[in-house]
Amino acid sequence: MNARFDDKVVLITGGAGTIAGATAQAFADLGATVVLAGRDAERLAEAAGQVRTQGGKADWVVADVTDAAQVAAMVEEVVRRHGGLHVAFNNAGILGTPAAVGDLAEADWQRVLDINLTGVFLSMKYEIAHMRGHSGGVIVNVASNIGSHGRRPGLAAYAASKAAVSVLSQTAARDHIGDGIRINVVSPGATDTRMSFRPGETREDRDARVASAIPLGRVADPAEIAAAVVWLASPESAFVIGHDLVIDGGATA
Secondary structure, three states: OOOOOOOOEEEEOOOOOHHHHHHHHHHHHOOOEEEEEEOOHHHHHHHHHHHHHOOOEEEEEEOOOOOHHHHHHHHHHHHHHHOOOOEEEEOOOOOOOOEOHHHOOHHHHHHHHHHHHHHHHHHHHHHHHHHOOOOOEEEEEEOOOOOOOOOOOOEHHHHHHHHHHHHHHHHHHHHHHHHOEEEEEEEEOOEOOHHHOOOOOOHHHHHHHHHHHOOOOOOEOHHHHHHHHHHHHOHHHOOOOOOEEEEOOOOOO
């Protein structure tokens, strides 16, 4: 891919996570200024520092994506510090506490939807508000191969939230392409992050389990997810609108 992001500002929510870090580095390597957003200032500062150590331009801002006022302030602060917002990668999300539907606590259900779905809605709402008045932009949201593409017992809240993110994103893509804003989705499968481990599982245990469950025989490297996000944000995917790109090694093929 020959795309460059010089003079572009990229906002990444869930900014202290592993996929966020890989994506931030990928954008920074292509010239972008990356701003990581999340709730933990210490972890955000560390993540931004890692990008800068590799020669990239990175900043961070504290924001809770479930709070509309904080999300609005997040976008305003990014624009104030860096002069614009051109790409947003809405990556904040949680797995939640596994439970069968009949045993799922209402508070656990609500927490997953608040972060995974409402957080994406609010992030898009305020990103779009800026982009539509400033020559457009690109938004990539994170769903999952669990949701629209596949289900797993005990993960009803997660699956419902991620299926909704896919549909929300596709609807938003139709709503706002006329504003010059291109919106797409990535749906990763098992990736080499903390979320890929079951309680008490070692790396060897996880790899053995995954080898029999995923046709490719392994989890994704976070850099492989990052590469897809960068492509969707680049001019090379200019004709791709409202697409949900599944990246799961064939697990839901």
